[in-house]
Amino acid sequence: MGDTPRRILIIEDDEFISDVYQKKLALEGYSVDLARDGEEALRKIREQKPDLVLLDIMIPLKDGFQVLSDMRNDSSLSDIRVMVMSNLSQGKDIARAKELGAVDYIVKSNVGLPEIVARVRRQLLPESPKK
Amino acid sequence: MASVVAKPSQGVLRPELAPVSPEYVRDLEKKVRQLEDTEKAILNVLEDARILEDQLRRQTEERESILRFLRSIGDGVVAIDLGGNILFINETAGRLLRPEGCSSDGCEDMKGSRCNEFFSLASEKSPDVSVDFLERIVENGKSFEDTRGILVRKGGGQVPVAYSVGPIRSGDARLLGCMIVLKDMTEEREVDSAKDRFLSVAAHQLRTPLSGMRWNMEMILSGDSGESSPEVKQSVERIHENTLRMIGLINDLLNVALLDAGQDPSTAEPIGISGEIASVFEELKPLAEKSRITLEYVAAKDSADWSVLSFPRRLYEVCENLIHNAVKYSRPDSSVVIRLEAAEKKGWCRLSVSDTGIGIPKSERERVFGKFFRASNALRWKTEGSGLGLAVVKNFVEEMGGQVSFESEEGKGTTFVVEIPLVVRK
Numbered sequence A: 001m002g003d004t005p006r007r008i009l010i011i012e013d014d015e016f017i018s019d020v021y022q023k024k025l026a027l028e029g030y031s032v033d034l035a036r037d038g039e040e041a042l043r044k045i046r047e048q049k050p051d052l053v054l055l056d057i058m059i060p061l062k063d064g065f066q067v068l069s070d071m072r073n074d075s076s077l078s079d080i081r082v083m084v085m086s087n088l089s090q091g092k093d094i095a096r097a098k099e100l101g102a103v104d105y106i107v108k109s110n111v112g113l114p115e116i117v118a119r120v121r122r123q124l125l126p127e128s129p130k131k
Numbered sequence B: 001m002a003s004v005v006a007k008p009s010q011g012v013l014r015p016e017l018a019p020v021s022p023e024y025v026r027d028l029e030k031k032v033r034q035l036e037d038t039e040k041a042i043l044n045v046l047e048d049a050r051i052l053e054d055q056l057r058r059q060t061e062e063r064e065s066i067l068r069f070l071r072s073i074g075d076g077v078v079a080i081d082l083g084g085n086i087l088f089i090n091e092t093a094g095r096l097l098r099p100e101g102c103s104s105d106g107c108e109d110m111k112g113s114r115c116n117e118f119f120s121l122a123s124e125k126s127p128d129v130s131v132d133f134l135e136r137i138v139e140n141g142k143s144f145e146d147t148r149g150i151l152v153r154k155g156g157g158q159v160p161v162a163y164s165v166g167p168i169r170s171g172d173a174r175l176l177g178c179m180i181v182l183k184d185m186t187e188e189r190e191v192d193s194a195k196d197r198f199l200s201v202a203a204h205q206l207r208t209p210l211s212g213m214r215w216n217m218e219m220i221l222s223g224d225s226g227e228s229s230p231e232v233k234q235s236v237e238r239i240h241e242n243t244l245r246m247i248g249l250i251n252d253l254l255n256v257a258l259l260d261a262g263q264d265p266s267t268a269e270p271i272g273i274s275g276e277i278a279s280v281f282e283e284l285k286p287l288a289e290k291s292r293i294t295l296e297y298v299a300a301k302d303s304a305d306w307s308v309l310s311f312p313r314r315l316y317e318v319c320e321n322l323i324h325n326a327v328k329y330s331r332p333d334s335s336v337v338i339r340l341e342a343a344e345k346k347g348w349c350r351l352s353v354s355d356t357g358i359g360i361p362k363s364e365r366e367r368v369f370g371k372f373f374r375a376s377n378a379l380r381w382k383t384e385g386s387g388l389g390l391a392v393v394k395n396f397v398e399e400m401g402g403q404v405s406f407e408s409e410e411g412k413g414t415t416f417v418v419e420i421p422l423v424v425r426k
Helices: A014-028 A039-049 A062-072 A091-099 A112-122 B022-072 B091-098 B133-140 B186-222 B232-262 B272-289 B301-305 B314-328 B362-367 B376-381 B389-399
Strands: A007-011 A030-036 A054-057 A082-084 A104-107 B074-083 B086-089 B119-123 B127-129 B144-153 B158-170 B176-183 B270-271 B293-299 B307-310 B333-340 B348-356 B404-411 B413-421
Touching: A007 A039, A007 B127, A007 B144, A014 A030, A014 B186, A039 A054, A039 A062, A062 A082, A062 B293, A082 A091, A082 B270, A091 A104, A091 B158, A104 B348, A112 B127, A112 B186, A112 B272, A112 B348, B074 B091, B074 B232, B086 B272, B091 B176, B119 B158, B133 B158, B133 B176, B144 B293, B158 B186, B186 B232, B270 B272, B270 B333, B270 B404, B272 B293, B272 B301, B272 B314, B272 B333, B272 B348, B293 B301, B307 B314, B314 B333, B314 B348, B314 B389, B314 B413, B389 B404, B389 B413
Parallel strands: A007 A030, A007 A054, A054 A082, A082 A104, B293 B333
Antiparallel strands: B074 B086, B074 B176, B119 B127, B119 B144, B144 B158, B158 B176, B270 B307, B333 B348, B348 B413, B404 B413
């Protein structure tokens, strides 16, 4: 197909984890890039305007919540979908991320790769509205 | 030595005494008796007065020592009359209400003031709503308490407290006011939240390497990392199973630890029940297939938009624990049936999970929902398991306002039934 692949930006400081994501999502046909901390993440989001951001919360320099709220306060970024991928599982963290505009929240250890791929695909369906 | 003694001179004049009549003598005698009686009476009165004074002194001492006892109680004590005025307040309460100006007798001036000039009480669950404690006491006359209360100072600031409010009654049982006992819980709450933070961070740190392991193994097992020999695949499969078990244990421990802490109910949200069941169904299907167990999910037609009020993941945990147990304790070539339907109670849903597995021994049924409990036949069947799953289920379901029960026959199977009120749709 001549379609340009959908672009996903992964924000994850743990290499062991980001390697798997990157490989798996590339195999699924997405174009994938990576940021290791909150500052790099915001820079790349501004430059690339990806179709989907997979955002970890506990990352260096600026945490995921900060990244989310910076994106929300910037009208050029507020439409970009963000799926939070974190191992924080407390209700208050999940509620806070959703309040800041995250479209999905995945507790990493509790979800297998096929399910993650399915949820990424669901977010990238052309017709699905942001919320 | 010759001494001269002056003798009364014969010549000194003495008043001439009137001749004493016998009547006069009798009269005198009578007066003397009267005087003696009066003296006795006065002495009696004086004695009585002394006794009374003694009693009074003792009473005053008693009263003062009672007040002294009250004053020196380590918890705060405030007595309030029906008009809302402070009748008594001890030092600890004084310091809690007005930390800046309370010497040892510094709260005396608060006496007689209206209590709401100094403080109000609220609950941690709804910190902005003051508790009308006096009205509550007047309405039903029963004492009540809140171990997670907040003392709101009118001068500014809040103190986390545990408090109890009880009625004060006169000898003839008339309601006179109420007695509030306050315990400063600042330190306890700090320890609580430190424990929460620790658990949250510990769980996060333990999960991070486990998620990486899980996914890398899933890449190997799906062939995404290239072909591997059947032997390697089998080993990886085993490591994968154990990794999932470890993740499950961390989740159970975290859930149980958080049970005691409670959640802020204002963050509860409607969560679609059939969606959660479907996710669990997908997640557990491979495990069931491996044990040659058929998972069946039967949902009522209109159940797609049924929601219950809960917190993220809690409903998932409930379904996961029940269905996982059913699969775990079933024999190969059997089926587990999950049913979601309307309950008999209007506006409630009923989720049942039935298996034809090993069942729960009769003698152990009462302990099924206890923490760290595993039935004796379950221990023989599968050695692993934290014994926390059903404790978590019960707690979460009750938090949703629902109830959980089960029917079981040893060797024949078990059905767990959860009934939860649905969120009324606007």
